[in-house]
Amino acid sequence: MYAVFKRELFSFLNSLMAYITIGIFLLACALLLWFFPDTSILDYGYAELSSFFNLAPFLFMFLIPAITMRSFAEERREGTYVLLATRPLSDLQIILAKYFACVVLLFFALIPTLVYYYSIYELGYPKGNIDTGAVIGSYLGLFLLGKAFTAIGIFASSITKNQVIAFAVAVFLCFFTYSGFDSISKVFELQYLGTVLVNLGINEHYQSISRGVLDTRDLIYFISFVLLFLGLTKLAIGGRKW
Amino acid sequence: MSIKVKELAKNFGQQKAVGGISFEAKPGRILGFLGPNGAGKSTTMKMLTGYLVPSSGDAEICGKSILTDELAVKRAIGYLPENTPLYLDMYVREFLSFVAQTYQIENLAHRVEEVIKQVGLTPEQHKKIGMLSKGYKQRIGLAQAIIHQPQVLILDEPTSGLDPNQLTDIRALIKNLGQDKTVILSTHIMQEVEAICDDVIIINKGKLVANASLAELKKTHASQSLEEIFKKLTLI
Numbered sequence: 001m002y003a004v005f006k007r008e009l010f011s012f013l014n015s016l017m018a019y020i021t022i023g024i025f026l027l028a029c030a031l032l033l034w035f036f037p038d039t040s041i042l043d044y045g046y047a048e049l050s051s052f053f054n055l056a057p058f059l060f061m062f063l064i065p066a067i068t069m070r071s072f073a074e075e076r077r078e079g080t081y082v083l084l085a086t087r088p089l090s091d092l093q094i095i096l097a098k099y100f101a102c103v104v105l106l107f108f109a110l111i112p113t114l115v116y117y118y119s120i121y122e123l124g125y126p127k128g129n130i131d132t133g134a135v136i137g138s139y140l141g142l143f144l145l146g147k148a149f150t151a152i153g154i155f156a157s158s159i160t161k162n163q164v165i166a167f168a169v170a171v172f173l174c175f176f177t178y179s180g181f182d183s184i185s186k187v188f189e190l191q192y193l194g195t196v197l198v199n200l201g202i203n204e205h206y207q208s209i210s211r212g213v214l215d216t217r218d219l220i221y222f223i224s225f226v227l228l229f230l231g232l233t234k235l236a237i238g239g240r241k242w
Numbered sequence: 243m244s245i246k247v248k249e250l251a252k253n254f255g256q257q258k259a260v261g262g263i264s265f266e267a268k269p270g271r272i273l274g275f276l277g278p279n280g281a282g283k284s285t286t287m288k289m290l291t292g293y294l295v296p297s298s299g300d301a302e303i304c305g306k307s308i309l310t311d312e313l314a315v316k317r318a319i320g321y322l323p324e325n326t327p328l329y330l331d332m333y334v335r336e337f338l339s340f341v342a343q344t345y346q347i348e349n350l351a352h353r354v355e356e357v358i359k360q361v362g363l364t365p366e367q368h369k370k371i372g373m374l375s376k377g378y379k380q381r382i383g384l385a386q387a388i389i390h391q392p393q394v395l396i397l398d399e400p401t402s403g404l405d406p407n408q409l410t411d412i413r414a415l416i417k418n419l420g421q422d423k424t425v426i427l428s429t430h431i432m433q434e435v436e437a438i439c440d441d442v443i444i445i446n447k448g449k450l451v452a453n454a455s456l457a458e459l460k461k462t463h464a465s466q467s468l469e470e471i472f473k474k475l476t477l478i
Contacts, residue, residue, distance in 0.1 A: 003343035
């Protein structure tokens with residue numbers, strides 16, 4: 001399983017695609033946070049990173065499907081999946097190897113954004129006037145959200161041979177699970193169903209972790225979310241109807 | 243008895259791809275697996291290698307069932323898929339090391355070296371797979387199938403698209419491997435079967451129509467040409 005993980009990660013790192021998508025993600029982050037006046041931290045005037053953490057999920061909606069779209073779709077198109085499937089590996093091991101390779105790449109994409117924390121730390125008045133606990137909580141939340149999106153992306157990639165379709169399906173599912181449930185719940189406001197729908201969405205749990213409160217319910221939510229989509233992937237791969 | 247197939251069948255929806263075939267393959271012999279296009283050769287091979295799950299029936303590879311002991315079976319088999327799919331963006335050595343790692347082979351670097359020499363890849367060993375010609379890709383396909391020294395080799399059209407010189411090389415290599423392993427190979431070239439196979443199986447429309455040694459087959463059909471026998475059995 002480690003061999004497959006290593007191959008996946010290296011094939012990302014050897015291709016321009018990964019660098020370009022991560023570069024565009026970081027460029028968009030930087031422009032939105034420091035230059036465009038509507039969302040700029042400098043114009044906002046408070047030494048905090050909340051605008052970054054509100055913005056990041058929407059950038060992730062495009063970054064993550066771009067990373068995950070090739071994982072199974074490409075193998076299906078090229079017919080190379082047989083090379084993995086006939087090794088002494090179970091389907092689940094292959095899925096997990098691909099999943100963790102994408103998660104590690106996502107982690108690489110997040111590391112450079114730590115510069116923002118340092119900048120705010122230096123810019124604050126007095127210097128260092130930033131709620132570090134909230135930042136750590138938010139980063140954890142963002143990472144969990146990224147993991148959930150990655151699971152969606154892997155699933156979307158497993159249901160089609162076409163990478164563009166995989167990308168489009170993943171973007172839609174990410175958007176829907178992130179804010180779609182919230183919007184639908186507004187229809188059932190003040191009803192029991194409304195609360196249920198809000199709790200099904202990622203946003204509610206992401207916000208909760210971002211407050212710096214680590215609730216086991218949120219952790220369990222994210223873990224089961226990932227397991228659900230990886231399980232669906234196993235179903236899609238298992239039939240080999242391609 | 244290293245391969246024992248029992249009533250193996252596969253349906254794709256309404257369509258019957260393989261309809262309950264049984265045969266056996268012995269170690270130290272090369273089995274030619276023949277049949278017209280669409281007869282179910284590749285599907286049968288895919289089931290034996292654990293890529294497809296059979297609709298019914300079972301097969302034993304080295305005494306292990308493909309239904310219950312999937313991982314052990316995969317470890318015992320070397321498989322060259324049809325059209326030789328490979329990761330074109332990887333380097334030859336990188337790819338073979340990757341394959342070796344999935345089998346957790348000890349002394350990996352040495353084994354990769356050995357296999358590269360064995361299949362005659364030495365002049366091309368530092369290139370990217372995508373840059374190589376069809377013949378060399380075929381050799382990589384063969385290399386990845388034998389790298390873990392499997393007892394059973396399943397080769398799906400190992401010589402398609404090769405030039406006459408490469409054909410002789412690859413055939414000699416397969417013949418050599420067949421001395422101590424069980425080899426099943428599918429092909430459309432009848433001269434190839436006559437040249438390297440000991441036993442022959444012919445299937446047509448998912449059904450077994452012949453299962454005998456090469457000499458026996460010629461005797462029962464009173465014909466010297468395998469081509470004629472093939473036509474007689476599959477053009478019904």
